[in-house]
Amino acid sequence: MSRAAFRDVVLACPVSVPYERFSARGAQYFIGTALRGLLAEGGLAKREVDGLCASSFSLFPDSGIGLLRALGLEATWLDTIPLGGASGIVALRRAARAVESGDADIVACIAGDTCAPGGFREATARFSQASQDAVYPVGAGGPNASFAMITDHYMRRFGAVAEDFGRLCVAQRANAGPNPRALLRKPITLEEYLASRPISAPVRLLDCVMPCAGAEAFLVMRREEAEARGLPHCHLLAATERHNAYADDPVQERGGWAADRETLFAAAGVTPAGVDLFQSYDDYPVISFLQLEDLGFCAKGEAGAFVAAHDLSTTGDFPMNTGGGQHSTGQAGAAGGFLGLTETLRQLTGAAEGRAVPGARIGLVSGFGMIAYDRGLSCGAAVLAAA
Amino acid sequence: MDSTLDRPLPVTTLETEPFWEGARAGRLVLMRCAECGRLAPPLAPRCPACLSAARAPQTCSGRVSLRGRTVLHLPALPGHPPPLVVVECAVAEEPAVMLVALDPEGISERLPPGAALRLGFATEANGQAYAVVAGAGA
């Protein structure tokens, strides 16, 4: 069997804990709120959840086991995924193997983070010892500076201009309009994008994802478990992860997706043309560009033209980041890497109120995380199908 | 809110001591693998090519080429008011090894990618060394 393939594994019960720009609560609160939401959504008693897979930046120094204790949960299977924006895809892969093998029956995959005023700065300052050592004192720019390096390189290498990135930001914000969970729903224009102030040139304010507090969660189980419980679900057709790919590229211009996309699509039995909706990991537009290219929707360097040539709305010819993406909802820390999964699960189970992609059967979700000074180290992607 | 949060200082280990010691003396010191000959990035714990720990410090020329550039407009570092020009550059002796440095004079603005620069080090008041670039003729 392909390493990307899974047997009869499904996702159910998408839960999004409402985002807040800042919060004085702790990460455990948001993760606990998500767990409560999963139980309510699934009609489950707490003891029926026997696996937990958690991701969080601000949970530290508490651990997964500390979470079980704090939430009064007993488990036969426990994992924590510290891979930032790749955590959602990787958590799904871990949980899927756990239920496939019978190590667990129902796994709660939860990512949640708090965001104290100034907390984002603090978190990024301590983000990665290796990264900050290598760049001291320059890493103080945090992710903005790193993504600026990648954007700067992409623009020079492929001739991209600010308008290329701007069109994606404008389209995503338009998609957020009907999404009640998005913190930023007011439409923006290309002119407003271009006029937004420089943060870490060439990255502008409207390129940057907005940190916030919140959580995203879903359940992973075998198909017969979901069917017996009558839970709306979608199938996991295939998923891949790859870490530290293309380490010799001077500055990142591709991610591990490029090495895995054939494996991914072959295991899923679909082609890029068969994808009905795509959720990229969209913390900065250049990263969405890399995913469009590396996942096979267009050739390297042509994402800007691709975005300009397609309608990314839910009723368009290429529905992408259909709830507005993190760019509009905000980035609740590690939950940013789960957002594409909960959104796709809603779309494929007919639960995307007011923003449904008509007739959606196949969804592609991508994750990206662990930015070092000129590259993200973890990439993953999953293909989901309506039941 | 302190707009220029104090940053945690790099932790020196036995493996990274030659780099930081060189940096404090203004020199770029990298470790060359005794087994495969590769020059390692500043903080690699072993040779990343062959994983050997048999390495010897080598003082590099400081010749580097410009690879990337950003201008930080937000306050990022105590004592370094914005805008702050940050460059990424490849080491002449081993172009796969990249360093991030401050460009205090902003000279990179007029230079194309691949342009030659001279990499050295400056020191914060707290003794922390950090990389800086100057023109190739400097």
Ligand SMILES: [Zn+2]
């Ligand atoms: Zn070696």
